[in-house]
Amino acid sequence: MSNSKLDRLQFLLDKKKFADSEWDNRGLIPSDSDLCEYMESRFNSCLSSLIILVKSDSSLEILNKELNKGLKSFERFKFDTEEREFICDIFYAISKEIEIDFKNELNIWLYGNFLAYVFRISSFFKVKEKILEILSQNCIKCNSNLETFILARENTILDSDFLIVRCRSCRELNLIDNGPNVRQLRFGEYELVEQLPKSNYDLEGAKIRLKQLQFFRK
Structure with missing residues (x-):
């Protein structure tokens, strides 16, 4: 060296x-x-x-x-x-x-291990990726379309995490639940802030965590 x-x-x-x-x-x-x-x-x-x-x-x-x-x-x-x-x-x-x-x-x-695996697989196949499904919801502040592109599904994958994400347009925090069986995905106009494992959070707990992050980032 x-x-x-x-x-x-x-x-x-x-x-x-x-x-x-x-x-x-x-x-x-x-x-x-x-x-x-x-x-x-x-x-x-x-x-x-x-x-x-x-x-x-x-x-x-x-x-x-x-x-x-x-x-x-x-x-x-x-x-x-x-x-x-x-x-x-x-x-x-x-x-x-x-x-x-x-x-x-x-x-x-x-x-975390799961999303790191998803991102790694996505990067390998980004050029020839095929979108199976687009999940969409509106940002709670600016109403921008927050899309999640589902690239692959697998029945054995559990419904594992809520995602707290940041809208790229207005920087507001939003809660996203992509549901089960997602093996490979790509984010649209948002970025990941925090994963909330469903083993530790139910929907109400995830909403409380979202409000905490929104408060502390003001």
Whole structure:
């Protein structure tokens, strides 16, 4: 590993990764200072370990395991969507410095195993995808059409999650229930904010969670 790459890892270690200016660059209000310090300490611990491993010419497999260990030290449900995306962006930057393909691990951490699998399969077949069905509902604020494109169904797949999504037109949060048997899908004019497993949430609980997120994002 070249000294220049070690220097860049050291730069990331020394840098205040969650300074107010970094949040401002993303167009976001800074998170609580205690939470920012916690995220800094988790990243610094991971980076310190990686620097030691890089200096000892450790294999990519060992570096991958250490990076994954660092990612798993962040319990994703403790963070909101913007914080999770920020965390993933930093891990992605680190992975590029140590020349590791870490996108799949980041997708699983960000979206969960099922949606990460769905997105991965969709990306492979995007050019020749065939839409079986279009599920549609109107945004509760701007009335834009929020479409979900069903690309494949499978009877053995359970009805697993409610989705809280953000309308791309007005940024309002909406609740979507795509129902059972969905094996492969693609989002239309909305982006995922949070998954709510139906093992933990009924419809009323999902609506309460939606209202909580709408309130805290005002």
